Amino acid sequence: MSSRRSLWKYILDEFRRIEQELRSMEEEFYIKLKGVEVMRGCITPLYNVYESGDELIITADMPGTSKEEIDITVGEDYVKIEAPCRSPVRKIGEGKYILHIRLPVEIDQENVKARYKEGVLEIIARKKMKGVKIKVE
């Protein structure tokens, strides 16, 4: 009974240790992110990358800018977004959004469209499909 309890305690201690390590890594990430933002005066927007069928969808939360000022550069396997950010928030002030995303799949640079709505930028790109068609027998 007592050996079972000590095993249980050992497992719990291990879980706590792993959790603590993860928290430390997370905290390190935030420190670096905020450090870069303060040093370079840039803002890393919150963003998501989804795959949907033959499309790749990238969204980024970029309030305080306008669609005319958003500069998007698209490569086969990356997207670079830059835009000014005008913020009335004192700590942020006048800044610049910079986001450089390495894409999980190659995209067709000729088939990319973007829209900006209520502070969210959405980019939809057609995936570059390589391969040959196979007939089902």
Added chain:
Amino acid sequence: MDGVSREIIEIVELEPIVGEDFIVIEGFPDVGLVGTIATSYLAEKLEMVEVGYVESDELPPIVSVRNGKILDLIRIYRKGNLMAFISEIPIPLTLIKPLSQKIIEWAISKKARMIVSLTGMPEPARLNIDIPKVYVLGSTKRVLEEALKVEGVEKFTDGYIAGIKGMIVKESFRRNFDALLVLSQAHFNYPDPGSAAQVLIYLSKLFSITLDVSPLLESAEELKLRLRDLMRRTAQAMQDVQKSRELELPAVYL
């Protein structure tokens, strides 16, 4: 299980909270920070006053300072029979169950009428939606019937509710205590003031509160920027409670 017991969480009242028919609203951070935005806006516009806070060793050792005033991370505000829990941090995983139980016990001890949890319902196509829909889930038949009297609201029928909101409604169901979960279609991990506005419009109708949400919508971009860091941390915390499950349908029929 060597977890956090609810005994080590304390709800501290700055002065004894007396009254009746309390409606306890919680807006702990999660999907789109909808609950956080809605509850904070409500507290500000109704000029609610701080009446208490939550104390626990499991909370991070941080104090919030506003205009030179030292504030606790999870605070309780009140105006009349309305009370609001506002948190500046996502609720740590170890606190979710004990805190939900503690809040319900405390609400019952205060003879509260109901607990109302405000949250976002993750909607991948949120960008295509101009006016997010509002859904409700009740822990009892009576609270659900009352909630559905408001025109335009829909009943939440199938899906998962992860995190403290789910725990509050489940524990209330077990105790036959009235708890209402109000969900509005929202961006999963971007602050969503537009969605919060719909929750507030619904609440204003349900509880006959006079509330103008246009200042909230006008300051949406500023709010989104201000809440960016909280959203980033909340997104991380949402992973801990498998919040992405809310995008799925339940796996079994029975």
